[in-house]
Amino acid sequence: LTDRLLSHPGRLSILYFLTLIALVTLLLLLPFATRGWVFTNFPVAFFTAVSALSTCGIPVVNTAEYWSAFGQVVILLSIQFGGLGVMTFASMVALGVSRRLKVSQRMLTASELGTNKLSEIKSVLSVVLGTSIIAEALTFVLLLPDLFHLNHGNVGRTLWEALFYAVSAYNNTGFTPDATGLHINRWGVGLPILLSAFVGTLGFPVVLNLVQCARRRMSPKRWTLHTKLTLTTTGILVLASLAWFLLVEWSNSALFPADDPGMKLRRALSAAVMPRSAGFDISWVPEVTDETKVLMSALMFIGAGSSSTAGGIRVTTFAVIVLICCASFTGHRDVVVFRRRLPRRIQMTAVSVMTACFALVLVGSVALMFVTGCDFVDAVFETCSAFSLGGYSVGVANAGNPACLFILAAAMIVGRLGPLTIAYAISRPMAPEPIRYPQENIIVG
Amino acid sequence: LTDRLLSHPGRLSILYFLTLIALVTLLLLLPFATRGWVFTNFPVAFFTAVSALSTCGIPVVNTAEYWSAFGQVVILLSIQFGGLGVMTFASMVALGVSRRLKVSQRMLTASELGTNKLSEIKSVLSVVLGTSIIAEALTFVLLLPDLFHLNHGNVGRTLWEALFYAVSAYNNTGFTPDATGLHINRWGVGLPILLSAFVGTLGFPVVLNLVQCARRRMSPKRWTLHTKLTLTTTGILVLASLAWFLLVEWSNSALFPADDPGMKLRRALSAAVMPRSAGFDISWVPEVTDETKVLMSALMFIGAGSSSTAGGIRVTTFAVIVLICCASFTGHRDVVVFRRRLPRRIQMTAVSVMTACFALVLVGSVALMFVTGCDFVDAVFETCSAFSLGGYSVGVANAGNPACLFILAAAMIVGRLGPLTIAYAISRPMAPEPIRYPQENIIVG
Ligand SMILES: [K+]
Ligand SMILES: [K+]
Numbered sequence: 043l044t045d046r047l048l049s050h051p052g053r054l055s056i057l058y059f060l061t062l063i064a065l066v067t068l069l070l071l072l073p074f075a076t077r078g079w080v081f082t083n084f085p086v087a088f089f090t091a092v093s094a095l096s097t098c099g100i101p102v103v104n105t106a107e108y109w110s111a112f113g114q115v116v117i118l119l120s121i122q123f124g125g126l127g128v129m130t131f132a133s134m135v136a137l138g139v140s141r142r143l144k145v146s147q148r149m150l151t152a153s154e155l156g157t158n159k160l161s162e163i164k165s166v167l168s169v170v171l172g173t174s175i176i177a178e179a180l181t182f183v184l185l186l187p188d189l190f191h192l193n194h195g196n197v198g199r200t201l202w203e204a205l206f207y208a209v210s211a212y213n214n215t216g217f218t219p220d221a222t223g224l225h226i227n228r229w230g231v232g233l234p235i236l237l238s239a240f241v242g243t244l245g246f247p248v249v250l251n252l253v254q255c256a257r258r259r260m261s262p263k264r265w266t267l268h269t270k271l272t273l274t275t276t277g278i279l280v281l282a283s284l285a286w287f288l289l290v291e292w293s294n295s296a297l298f299p300a301d302d303p304g305m306k307l308r309r310a311l312s313a314a315v316m317p318r319s320a321g322f323d324i325s326w327v328p329e330v331t332d333e334t335k336v337l338m339s340a341l342m343f344i345g346a347g348s349s350s351t352a353g354g355i356r357v358t359t360f361a362v363i364v365l366i367c368c369a370s371f372t373g374h375r376d377v378v379v380f381r382r383r384l385p386r387r388i389q390m391t392a393v394s395v396m397t398a399c400f401a402l403v404l405v406g407s408v409a410l411m412f413v414t415g416c417d418f419v420d421a422v423f424e425t426c427s428a429f430s431l432g433g434y435s436v437g438v439a440n441a442g443n444p445a446c447l448f449i450l451a452a453a454m455i456v457g458r459l460g461p462l463t464i465a466y467a468i469s470r471p472m473a474p475e476p477i478r479y480p481q482e483n484i485i486v487g
Numbered sequence: 488l489t490d491r492l493l494s495h496p497g498r499l500s501i502l503y504f505l506t507l508i509a510l511v512t513l514l515l516l517l518p519f520a521t522r523g524w525v526f527t528n529f530p531v532a533f534f535t536a537v538s539a540l541s542t543c544g545i546p547v548v549n550t551a552e553y554w555s556a557f558g559q560v561v562i563l564l565s566i567q568f569g570g571l572g573v574m575t576f577a578s579m580v581a582l583g584v585s586r587r588l589k590v591s592q593r594m595l596t597a598s599e600l601g602t603n604k605l606s607e608i609k610s611v612l613s614v615v616l617g618t619s620i621i622a623e624a625l626t627f628v629l630l631l632p633d634l635f636h637l638n639h640g641n642v643g644r645t646l647w648e649a650l651f652y653a654v655s656a657y658n659n660t661g662f663t664p665d666a667t668g669l670h671i672n673r674w675g676v677g678l679p680i681l682l683s684a685f686v687g688t689l690g691f692p693v694v695l696n697l698v699q700c701a702r703r704r705m706s707p708k709r710w711t712l713h714t715k716l717t718l719t720t721t722g723i724l725v726l727a728s729l730a731w732f733l734l735v736e737w738s739n740s741a742l743f744p745a746d747d748p749g750m751k752l753r754r755a756l757s758a759a760v761m762p763r764s765a766g767f768d769i770s771w772v773p774e775v776t777d778e779t780k781v782l783m784s785a786l787m788f789i790g791a792g793s794s795s796t797a798g799g800i801r802v803t804t805f806a807v808i809v810l811i812c813c814a815s816f817t818g819h820r821d822v823v824v825f826r827r828r829l830p831r832r833i834q835m836t837a838v839s840v841m842t843a844c845f846a847l848v849l850v851g852s853v854a855l856m857f858v859t860g861c862d863f864v865d866a867v868f869e870t871c872s873a874f875s876l877g878g879y880s881v882g883v884a885n886a887g888n889p890a891c892l893f894i895l896a897a898a899m900i901v902g903r904l905g906p907l908t909i910a911y912a913i914s915r916p917m918a919p920e921p922i923r924y925p926q927e928n929i930i931v932g
Pocket of ligand 2: 542543544659660876877878
């Protein structure tokens with residue numbers, strides 16, 4: 043049985059997440075998990091468990107005020123196991139492809155993924171774990187001085203907050219241990235979190251490839267295609283949203299409390315980097331214009347890097363779709379980028395993932411409108427945030443509305459497991475078609 | 488020059504539409520075109536010209552009350568020339584593909600399009616014209632009795648209204664010559680218009696194929712793949728929206744004024760058929776729930792048949808996308824439907840048309856939100872209606888806001904010419920790629 047499960051990372055990841063969701067929900071239902079020693083109702087406990095395990099991070103109760111120390115530890119461990127789980131499974135899926143190819147092709151694929159030293163599942167796990175621990179430890183240490191100052195010298199509280207922030211940032215969850223929210227305006231707290239969250243969104247294969255190339259002093263030209271495409275697309279998205287926030291929200295006093303250009307730049311930068319996955323610093327979100335909500339929904343839907351703790355359809359999926367359009371409109375048959383041709387199967391996967399996820403978000407949004415009566419723009423925002431594990435909320439998620447919590451929790455579970463499972467299903471070796479039907483043209487467009 | 492233009496239906500159609508838009512705008516600017524002998528301001532005249540020529544039909548002034556008899560004749564002719572233009576050009580594009588193939592393939596393609604008797608542009612034009620005249624004449628005759636009754640025996644008015652409705656219905660424009668709107672609740676008026684509009688949405692190649700097969704008593708199994716796919720998808724969309732209107736809007740008194748199940752069924756049927764393109768009977772549209780606005784936006788975006796006067800990305804494009812997803816998720820390499828394989832180029836075209844049009848609608852909606860301050864759901868609805876030539880309005884189009892009129896007019900022009908031009912660009916024979924780059928895998932999803 044173990045063998046069968048291990049040979050199917052898709053099934054294994056579903057089993058892993060569902061077991062953890064059940065376990066964490068049970069733990070959070072205990073009165074011991076709350077500050078007030080009360081029985082949390084089932085929808086709230088279930089929603090918080092799913093939100094933490096999927097590294098989405100939408101809160102329905104104030105994490106610092108409602109949950110006890112025990113509850114917060116459970117949430118922290120959920121984030122850590124959720125993040126590790128998805129990175130490990132995603133890498134296993136990526137390797138699973140190569141394990142079925144011939145040795146020569148396998149070497150090629152493996153080196154493309156930046157994982158040519160990992161031939162076994164155990165090594166994948168240890169490298170993922172190692173990377174996480176290094177990144178989180180770095181963030182933890184960098185956060186200590188300023189948090190120590192902010193907590194007026196309370197050592198225990200400083201250590202706890204630094205640990206919580208470090209785990210929450212690298213895993214892109216966005217839960218905060220402080221009732222007043224994130225001190226984003228202090229560089230000492232904001233910058234390590236921003237950087238850690240940004241590295242987390244790139245995804246494990248990109249980080250590993252960058253580290254390897256830097257060690258061997260290889261020029262950026264020799265990065266893998268996946269690394270080039272992820273970094274380029276991420277860069278364009280971040281710059282475009284930075285420009286948008288500065289232009290459109292310049293006079294929004296909720297986002298930019300003081301009229302200081304330096305502060306505006308800092309906050310716009312955090313607003314540009316965070317939405318695609320991290321979801322920290324959420325106090326200003328319900329105050330933005332509807333236009334910005336639409337932009338943020340689109341950014342969240344696109345999401346971050348593949349095999350990262352972030353969600354969405356992934357930047358590479360988005361890039362492939364754009365490249366297919368460019369090729370079509372210029373009358374080319376091959377989809378080419380950085381002097382490489384994209385395989386046909388990758389193109390089909392990208393189209394399918396985007397279409398299925400778009401349909402899901404649309405259906406989820408309309409369902410939310412039915413059960414909460416909220417605006418379309420808010421429903422889209424909240425569904426995109428849940429599906430893409432963004433973690434922002436414009437207030438539709440409401441502890442008093444179980445139907446709404448279940449819809450959003452379902453969006454999170456699908457957002458966490460869906461693209462992975464789809465990618466796995468498609469990455470299976472395709473049997474040669476038993477019957478090949480004749481072609482027939484139709485008219486489209 | 489004529490030769491060069493005729494050999495490029497894409498260029499020719501752009502020239503044709505831009506010339507007509509300029510001419511009609513000039514005519515509508517004349518005081519003679521209005522009942523009040525006033526100079527219409529430029530945005531309103533331009534918007535009305537574009538709305539009529541693109542067969543979109545969103546009104547910003549009451550057609551019957553604002554425009555004089557001369558103005559209404561100009562609008563009627565615009566609808567007719569707009570509709571004929573697009574059907575002719577679309578058929579030319581479809582034939583243009585076959586004219587560049589070898590003779591054997593050409594015979595195949597031509598017979599697939601249901602146009603194997605048309606080898607020349609002149610014959611295309613005459614068949615399109617003939618089909619239009621037959622369909623419009625039938626509608627005209629069927630409308631006479633009830634309109635005569637409604638107009639209390641006024642013969643001149645009856646003839647004029649029947650002509651206007653007949654042209655407006657088959658060309659799917661939705662302008663009404665009656666200040667009080669369409670008498671949809673009388674079968675004598677509603678049914679001929681509904682049927683004529685429905686036939687118009689199927690598109691010229693489907694209608695021709697159906698007529699030919701019926702003449703030769705061929706079984707539906709021998710319909711072309713294009714006909715099968717268009718009819719199946721249209722059927723599913725109509726049934727799904729019929730069910731939606733009956734379930735969700737059952738107690739909406741604007742859509743269903745009386746509590747009579749028979750009447751509810753009639754109006755729900757018209758609401759289910761019309762949105763994808765016709766746009767008659769618009770009084771109830773602003774009164775529907777936000778959920779229904781989202782559904783109608785999606786239906787309008789999908790649109791109707793290829794080479795029809797209707798717009799949208801077309802039902803076949805939508806069907807191809809769904810089929811690509813089904814093939815991916817079941818691990819198949821070939822995209823198969825009705826025992827036929829869809830060519831690779833058709834798949835790329837469908838993906839490109841859908842993505843480009845979606846991006847256009849999103850940008851247009853956000854632009855509308857900036858200039859009018861309306862809700863996201865209304866902006867999406869209005870942009871979808873303009874882009875897809877649906878002709879419904881929830882009141883965002885406003886004679887007093889030129890920026891808004893220009894954005895919507897731009898959406899209509901792109902909606903009319905865009906998919907056609909894209910399809911043409913892609914249908915060009917592809918040069919063999921001069922350089923074939925090596926493949927490299929990336930991770931998506
Ligand atoms: K998050
Ligand atoms: K219309």
